[in-house]
Amino acid sequence: MPSSDTLDAIETAETIDDIRSRFFPVRLPGAGSGVGRCVDEVTFREAVGQIYASVFPDRDAYPYRPKSEELVTQYRTLHQERILMEDGEGNLMGWLKGRMADPDTFYLGTSGMLPEYRAQRVAALCYVKLLEYLRALGYERVTSEHHPSNRTAMIFQLKHGFSIEGMSLDERWGPMVKMVRFFDKDRQDEFDRRFGFEQYPKGV
Numbered sequence: 599m600p601s602s603d604t605l606d607a608i609e610t611a612e613t614i615d616d617i618r619s620r621f622f623p624v625r626l627p628g629a630g631s632g633v634g635r636c637v638d639e640v641t642f643r644e645a646v647g648q649i650y651a652s653v654f655p656d657r658d659a660y661p662y663r664p665k666s667e668e669l670v671t672q673y674r675t676l677h678q679e680r681i682l683m684e685d686g687e688g689n690l691m692g693w694l695k696g697r698m699a700d701p702d703t704f705y706l707g708t709s710g711m712l713p714e715y716r717a718q719r720v721a722a723l724c725y726v727k728l729l730e731y732l733r734a735l736g737y738e739r740v741t742s743e744h745h746p747s748n749r750t751a752m753i754f755q756l757k758h759g760f761s762i763e764g765m766s767l768d769e770r771w772g773p774m775v776k777m778v779r780f781f782d783k784d785r786q787d788e789f790d791r792r793f794g795f796e797q798y799p800k801g802v
């Protein structure tokens with residue numbers, strides 16, 4: 599069930615833009631007190647393209663190239679969020695990006711911080727804000743996928759209340775651990791009822 603906060607948002611008929619403006623831009627701590635701001639696809643691609651190889655230096659993904667512009671256009675009509683994290687001088691520190699997977703689920707597709715800005719809880723603060731925002735929009739679940747050896751990313755997700763929900767084998771990215779975060783207690787309770795094991799304490 600949507601939380602009462604969510605119902606408020608639905609009942610007041612706020613648009614996505616209205617709700618976004620309550621959460622972003624967000625002031626970031628550490629490294630020069632920067633800002634996290636939502637941008638359009640072109641701005642995102644241009645900015646992230648400059649630092650992507652520094653965040654993922656040994657990327658071995660097998661890329662796909664869409665054959666149809668029309669399919670790309672259709673896909674882009676789904677709700678998406680692209681967040682740039684910049685330091686106090688406007689230098690790009692990192693990004694978060696995701697999209698609607700279905701009306702209940704937001705899929706966090708990619709995130710990264712330049713090495714010099716990691717472990718300062720800058721990404722964490724922006725991420726918490728994104729989760730609050732997604733909850734206010736009415737999503738009930740957030741999902742992500744990580745290579746099994748990406749311990750940092752999975753620990754980061756676990757610390758933000760995610761559970762492991764499965765594994766996929768994807769020719770583009772290799773093996774991926776699937777993770778999910780529930781906003782509503784009844785959904786988390788159902789997950790625990792089906793998959794929990796009493797001798798272990800429940801997750802946060």
Ligand SMILES: CC(C)(COP(=O)(O)OP(=O)(O)OC[C@H]1O[C@@H](n2cnc3c(N)ncnc32)[C@H](O)[C@@H]1OP(=O)(O)O)[C@@H](O)C(=O)NCCC(=O)NCCS
Pocket residue numbers: 653708709710711712715716717718719720721722723743744745748749750751753754757
């Ligand atoms: C994943 C990533 C965005 C996290 O950013 P970050 O700057 O390291 O995260 P933060 O400093 O905000 O850390 C937040 C929490 O994660 C934990 N964490 C981060 N790195 C960790 C590590 N290597 N081991 C254990 N915990 C770690 C921190 O302990 C912190 O928790 P705390 O606040 O309770 O101490 C960043 O590490 C990154 O860019 N990695 C490379 C790209 C990548 O793998 N992206 C994800 C692809 S799926």
